[in-house]
Amino acid sequence: MPKMRAVDAIVLILEKEGATEAFGLPGAAINPLYSAMKAHGGIRHTLHRHVEGASHAADGYSRATGKIGLCLGTSGPAGTDMITGLYAAIADSIPMLCITGQAPTSVLHKEDFQAVDIESIAKPVTKYASTVLEPGLVPGTFAKAFQIMRSGRPGPALIDLPINVQMAEIDFDIDAYEPLPVQQPQATRGQAEKIVDLLLSGSKPIIIAGGGIINANASEQLVQLAEELNIPVSPTLMGWGVIPDDHRLQSGMVGIQTHTKYGNASFLESDVVLGLGNRWANRHTGALDTYRAGRKFIHVDIEATQIGRVFSPDLGIVSDAKAAIEVILEVVRERKAAGTLPDYSAWADECTARKSTGHRKTNFENIPIKPQRVYQEMNAAFGQDTTYVSTIGLSQIAGAQMLHVYKPRNWINAGQAGPLGWTGPAALGVVRGKPGQKVVALSGDYDFQFMIEELAVGAQFKLPYIHVVVNNSYLGLIRQSQRPFEMDYHVSLGFDNINSPETNGYGVDHVKVAEGLGCKAVRIEDPSQLADGFAKAGALAAEHQVPVVVEVILEKVTNIAMGAQLDAVNEFEDLAVEPDDAPTALVPLGAAATVGA
Numbered sequence: 001m002p003k004m005r006a007v008d009a010i011v012l013i014l015e016k017e018g019a020t021e022a023f024g025l026p027g028a029a030i031n032p033l034y035s036a037m038k039a040h041g042g043i044r045h046t047l048h049r050h051v052e053g054a055s056h057a058a059d060g061y062s063r064a065t066g067k068i069g070l071c072l073g074t075s076g077p078a079g080t081d082m083i084t085g086l087y088a089a090i091a092d093s094i095p096m097l098c099i100t101g102q103a104p105t106s107v108l109h110k111e112d113f114q115a116v117d118i119e120s121i122a123k124p125v126t127k128y129a130s131t132v133l134e135p136g137l138v139p140g141t142f143a144k145a146f147q148i149m150r151s152g153r154p155g156p157a158l159i160d161l162p163i164n165v166q167m168a169e170i171d172f173d174i175d176a177y178e179p180l181p182v183q184q185p186q187a188t189r190g191q192a193e194k195i196v197d198l199l200l201s202g203s204k205p206i207i208i209a210g211g212g213i214i215n216a217n218a219s220e221q222l223v224q225l226a227e228e229l230n231i232p233v234s235p236t237l238m239g240w241g242v243i244p245d246d247h248r249l250q251s252g253m254v255g256i257q258t259h260t261k262y263g264n265a266s267f268l269e270s271d272v273v274l275g276l277g278n279r280w281a282n283r284h285t286g287a288l289d290t291y292r293a294g295r296k297f298i299h300v301d302i303e304a305t306q307i308g309r310v311f312s313p314d315l316g317i318v319s320d321a322k323a324a325i326e327v328i329l330e331v332v333r334e335r336k337a338a339g340t341l342p343d344y345s346a347w348a349d350e351c352t353a354r355k356s357t358g359h360r361k362t363n364f365e366n367i368p369i370k371p372q373r374v375y376q377e378m379n380a381a382f383g384q385d386t387t388y389v390s391t392i393g394l395s396q397i398a399g400a401q402m403l404h405v406y407k408p409r410n411w412i413n414a415g416q417a418g419p420l421g422w423t424g425p426a427a428l429g430v431v432r433g434k435p436g437q438k439v440v441a442l443s444g445d446y447d448f449q450f451m452i453e454e455l456a457v458g459a460q461f462k463l464p465y466i467h468v469v470v471n472n473s474y475l476g477l478i479r480q481s482q483r484p485f486e487m488d489y490h491v492s493l494g495f496d497n498i499n500s501p502e503t504n505g506y507g508v509d510h511v512k513v514a515e516g517l518g519c520k521a522v523r524i525e526d527p528s529q530l531a532d533g534f535a536k537a538g539a540l541a542a543e544h545q546v547p548v549v550v551e552v553i554l555e556k557v558t559n560i561a562m563g564a565q566l567d568a569v570n571e572f573e574d575l576a577v578e579p580d581d582a583p584t585a586l587v588p589l590g591a592a593a594t595v596g597a
């Protein structure tokens with residue numbers, strides 16, 4: 001067998017496993033791996049300005065492509081910086097491989113400089129974390145990490161490499177290395193019969209389509225299933241895009257925050273629910289008594305211990321989403337051919353017709369701009385191929401209520417962990433994964449200020465995207481959640497900026513900061529300028545190949561619709577009373593008569 005340094009073997013393994021996109025930054029304890037990458041030349045590396053940013057970029061890349069992004073850093077604080085990234089990835093079932101350098105094995109117990117037990121720290125937020133103590137274990141550790149990341153419910157891994165282990169010579173032949181097999185649980189024909197029997201026992205069945213369908217690349221099959229059955233589908237926040245928003249059977253998102261009114265209304269009418277690759281997240285279900293009342297539930301998930309975690313379904317099946325949908329389709333098609341499939345067209349048409357009701361007003365002319373108008377203008381400006389990236393805040397919630405998504409992997413959102421600062425670096429990873437495609441990030445001002453230095457990464461590496469920053473000069477979501485406490489305490493970001501009086505007490509001058517980091521930026525204060533602003537941003541991104549920030553100065557206080565249970569969502573703002581109040585709604589207000597046809 002050829003002899004080589006362990007790090008040279010690692011690079012060959014990464015290449016063979018198809019993980020060739022790295023985001024990170026070097027330090028002394030990881031320099032050997034960087035030397036192997038330099039010599040090999042097949043791993044593209046993007047140099048970040050913060051390791052947490054690199055971890056979110058790797059996560060964004062994985063979400064955009066379905067491949068495994070790499071995050072690299074040195075010992076000590078680099079690994080601890082990755083922990084938020086690992087949490088965001090595991091919380092949303094995203095595979096991503098973090099690799100850290102480590103002090104030599106001989107001093108691990110001696111409080112050596114930047115030696116921290118990252119294996120222990122990372123364990124709760126990874127599927128697998130290991131400090132490799134023997135050079136000979138390096139290939140096997142990588143093989144196992146890839147197998148675990150890909151098996152069952154996907155998730156991230158961390159491999160920690162003491163510097164002497166990296167430098168050690170091992171016997172290694174890449175031609176003798178093969179990625180380990182990955183086995184997913186597959187629903188059987190008998191299980192599918194049971195699913196179909198229970199689903200069709202209802203008169204108003206509905207499918208809740210989760211992110212597991214995106215991970216399984218099964219969106220096409222899901223749409224086929226909905227069409228064969230002719231029943232509505234509600235995507236979850238993680239599943240958004242599995243069925244195009246304008247498909248007649250897409251009945252609207254359900255939730256107490258990210259939802260449509262018609263989506264909740266149709267769900268509340270349903271009597272049997274088939275959850276596919278979803279987790280009954282609490283921002284989806286709201287209070288469980290309301291969510292479950294009068295309904296039977298079928299839950300299909302790849303991870304056995306997800307079944308019954310939130311509530312016990314009437315039928316739980318452990319299966320990969322694609323395998324389950326395919327065998328369910330087989331049963332459904334046979335029953336259709338035999339003429340034993342119920343006719344759900346009245347129910348389906350009712351849900352389709354409901355899409356022309358309950359719209360929230362978006363067409364405001366106010367200055368300062370109301371946020372609803374921003375999403376209306378984004379719908380008008382950005383085409384169906386756009387990939388949106390967002391994280392958390394009123395901005396994300398209102399965006400998910402009002403924007404439209406048409407394809408899987410076109411809504412990239414840290415749905416469960418929601419770490420502020422994720423949006424920008426994740427968008428850079430998405431651009432790496434989808435070169436040449438339109439990527440639009442959406443941040444509140446506070447989300448944007450976390451990890452703002454990562455804009456320089458986009459400028460240095462020519463990673464163009466549009467970053468819409470809706471600036472209310474507030475921790476808006478937290479301001480709103482302080483209302484029951486009757487306080488507005490440490491949630492304002494406003495101050496008089498002595499260098500930028502034109503910011504009028506809103507505080508940070510995002511345009512100057514973005515320009516200072518090598519990007520382009522436009523500020524918009526009049527809603528009639530939004531369309532031009534987005535067009536200009538697109539042109540600037542194309543011309544300069546850098547991130548372009550569109551800062552929109554919002555009114556400071558807008559409360560966004562939310563509640564504790566699906567049938568009691570509080571509306572704080574106007575609803576549309578005529579079609580022109582919500583001109584970019586998927587189905588115009590009141591157009592019900594024509595929809596069912």
Ligand SMILES: Cc1ncc(C[n+]2csc(CCOP(=O)(O)OP(=O)(O)O)c2C)c(N)n1
Pocket residue numbers: 392393394395396418419420443444445446447448470472474475476477478
């Ligand atoms: C690291 C981190 N700390 C705190 C929070 C809690 N949090 C959620 S939203 C939010 C405010 C977000 O403000 P901004 O980004 O301006 O969005 P807005 O709600 O104003 O649209 C905070 C503090 C979080 N999600 N992540």
Ligand SMILES: [Mg+2]
Pocket residue numbers: 444445446470471472473474475476
């Ligand atoms: Mg804000």
